[in-house]
Amino acid sequence: MRILLVFCFALLAGATLSAQPDIEKKIQTQLILAEDGDVVTLPAGTITLTNTLWLDEKRRVVVKGAGEDKTILSFKNQTQGAEGFKVTNSSEITLKDFTIEDAKGDIIKTQQVSGLILQNITARWTGKPKKTNGSYALYPVQCSRVIIDHCTAIGASDAGIYVGQSDSVWVRNCIAFHNVAGIEIENTTNAWVYDNQAYNNTGGILIFDLPDLPKKRGGHVRVYRNAVTKNNFRNFAPKGNIVGKVPPGTGIMVLATHDVEIYNNTILDNKTASTAVISYYITENPIKDKAYIPYPSGISIHDNKYSTGKRMPTWKNKMGFLFWLKFGRRVPHVLYDGIQNPDYLNPDGSVRPEHRICVRNNINGTFANLKADKKFKGISRDLQPYDCTIPQ
Amino acid sequence: MLMVVTGWQVALPDEAAPKNLLSEYGFFKGPLANMQPAEQVFPYEVNAPLFSDYAEKARFIALPAGQKMTYHPDQAFEFPVGAVLIKNFYFYHEAAHPEKGRRILETRLLIKEEKGWKALEYLWNDEQTDAVLEVAGASFPFQWVDAGGKSQSIQYIAPNLNQCKGCHSYDGKFVPLGATARQLNRAVDASNHAENQLVYWNKAGWLDLPADFDAAAAPRLADYRHPAESPANPAFSDPLTASARAYLDANCGHCHNAHGPASTSGMFLDIFETNPERLGVNKTPVAAGRGSGNRRFGIVPGKPQESILVYRMENGEPGVRMPELGRQLEHREGVELIKNWIRQMHP
Structure with missing residues (x-):
């Protein structure tokens, strides 16, 4: 009897071992052959994969796991491909109900997809956050009509949820922690970021416009009802990447983007810059892209709740150190670098209404114009010139 | 099966x-x-x-x-x-x-x-x-x-x-x-x-070549494997640049162009690119992540060891190596060619 049992067990073990590559091949084959309207089901269990799973040129396909805690796609042993899951040149695609982890590059990358839903997905790097983790956990780029809902992103050495060069995007009900950037919206238009929790990242939510990209201009971004707390994690981004310059202790940062409204957020215990509005000049990177506008404009920050009490800014970053020099342990909540685009001014020197920076009605919100264009001399704490609204 | x-x-x-x-x-x-x-x-x-x-x-x-x-x-x-x-x-x-x-x-x-x-x-x-x-x-x-x-x-x-x-x-x-x-x-x-391949096909009836086709003036990549035997290229005055750009066109340019999958990066390595910034010269990476290898720019003129391009060509790890697909080993001759090209660039 015992011999029989041992034999059965050996058979079972053998079956499990040899089944692994078969499952990978089966899933990839299903993805290649999926037809309009198909649902591809990922089985429950931990599935070890060696190569990118890839969906290309499909319409109306759903890829569905048995649940975030039941289907786990692990790329710990990945030998091929730069992503975990990739979707390209497709429309009306839904990925949902699974966990996906430890890809060598990005975890889920979608490019040229129109109509994308990512829902109930945990995308993470396991273990301590480190610079050898991949860049992005969830990474739609050059996509339109994107919904990222109830997803969790952990451990990205760049951004947990990163939407780049896209249009019409909702990021909602998501959780991001232990990333360099929790949520980042870059060169993307019409993005709503709401009801998310970004905590224990280096920076919570970043809204960036960068030069040298095919999609030139982001903007029309709404960031509301988010909990952006304790984003004081060390910056573990590899050098060369723009997020490597984000100081630990950053809540929300707007870099060179046009038309951004930040309201009704709770922005608590971010020690260096609870909310920063800055131009690309602050990065000290060269700008050679002639079509690029390096200034933020049309920024409205209102009705947010900030924390009381003292905050010691980081010393591990030039900006953080400068803040400590200027403000000690009481860094203002809303920081504006004050670098003004001369093209945005009226003849009398005032800023044209659509390009204003407006800061009003925030709970506990203190403010400083850093006068970075004047070598940080004559920093102004006066909020009165920024008590405005932006005409719609 | x-x-x-x-x-x-x-x-x-x-x-x-x-x-x-x-x-x-x-x-x-x-x-x-x-x-x-x-x-x-x-x-x-x-x-x-x-x-x-x-x-x-x-x-x-x-x-x-x-x-x-x-x-x-x-x-x-x-x-x-x-x-x-x-x-x-x-x-x-x-x-x-x-x-x-x-x-x-x-x-x-x-x-x-x-x-x-x-x-x-x-x-x-x-x-x-x-x-x-x-x-x-x-x-x-x-x-x-x-x-x-x-x-x-x-x-x-x-x-x-x-x-x-x-x-x-x-x-x-x-x-x-x-x-x-x-x-x-x-x-x-x-x-x-010996004959020009395109001219030969035209004669054989396999290719419709314009009547005024001139092989010497038509587009041609340098044969980077045999630069000495490669005829002078009208587009590039020095043979090293001609070889390096041919290498990049064939190995990178199919993705890294304005119409390819790597258009997101803003780094274009096809043979038609003339803007140094878009070729990667003093260009910061966009979404390279750890692929940057802690280097700041795609190409640092004169300094191959500080150029991300070289780092990614030398590296064999998925997620870092370039091209992403089809290569596991380092192409030593190719890397050497690109290093030499970057080395002679003036900062």
């Missing part, structure tokens, strides 16, 4: 079903492994090959009887429906001794259909008598002795059909890569005498 093949046929009910065996197409006469082209099948050579872990490639074009390719100066040639591009991947058992025989691993077909190009992948059997259709790709250990006499072993990867398109993509549509004027405009040994 049977399931896979059946699935594929179901997926394409309105088209000619792919054949299960390579031999069924009749591209070659005699034993398949000898690759003796049949009627309407002829070999082609490229100026600047894509590096694929030191694999050798035997390339052929099959045209339907009485049909021709149409010349285009800077995009892929037009092919008639039914045309097939055939690429066979093999290794000599010992790279320094081709006479000791070779192992053919895979044959990739690009078939021109009404709707566009379709890729098919065939894996050769151990007996080297035939190759079998494979949809989802394959991976197996493979060993050979390299040109330096050193034993090399890799996990050989035959791509799945999506991976084919990972490179063969222009605005999201499947395109051939090697069938361009700049790749094919070269001297070949045609019927035992």
